[in-house]
Amino acid sequence: MLQRVNKILLGVLSASPKETAILWKQNGAGRARPLSSRSRRPASVSGNAGTDMRLLFLTPLGRRLMSGASGPPDANNPKNRSSPSGTVPRMMRPAPGQNYPRTGFPLEVSTPLGQGRVNQLGGVFINGRPLPNHIRHKIVEMAHHGIRPCVISRQLRVSHGCVSKILCRYQETGSIRPGAIGGSKPRQVATPDVEKRIEEYKRENPGMFSWEIRDKLLKDGVCDRSTVPSGEASPVSSISRVLRARFGKKDDEDECDKKDEDGEKKTKHSIDGILGDKGN
DNA sequence: GGCGTAACGGTTGAT
């Protein structure tokens, strides 16, 4: 099954950008454009806003023809208006009827997870998920060799915005890794003083349980019953969180590195799994 | 033509 999926994707990947980009639609990710500016589409295909299907004759870089200077300026295009820009929003969400359908289009690459998509350059990506490590490596490596971002973008079939983002991040942090996805902001569950005390207790007695810490906090008068850290899941979950944050971080980082090492193996939801080793 | 960036739809994972 997976092999079959890979085959489909490899087929897409091996097609030239010209071939793969002849038909294209906005298929989920990407910037929705105001209806008015969509009139830049070739007149012959300008109908049917209901399906929001765009038949475009694209060069490998897609929008060269779209944004080309052919034809008169579109008076409906906010860009071409002289009126204050405040009157017409520069950005509009697509109307409900124009929602980007997720299936049923040639360049929608179907996988068991239904996630693979093809960008305008003919590259495959999974919306919402980071690019595979080897692609990120390659981007940085090519940049190191003095290759310009636009060339990297075309060659790896990764959007220029993404190349720019990854290189920027690499310059700033020295890391090619994507940021941590998901999770919510850790809530302030205890005052700094209490946190400090918890830390002390744990340092003095590493084997101490959360409920013991809670009792000790009460006993030592650090806090009373109304202010002692508690949690929704359990009375001591807040204390556990503090402990995790203070003492569990190093382990997490190690774990992260480890994950990075064998990241290619754990590809259940990664584009790696779909792409196989095509990228190498 | 190249680049930076805003906005999009989407995914993730802690709470």
Add this chain to the structure above:
DNA sequence: TTATCAACCGTTACG
């Protein structure tokens, strides 16, 4: 177990 929410993702298109 489920829902919520805020972080992130890569893409597209504008300037």
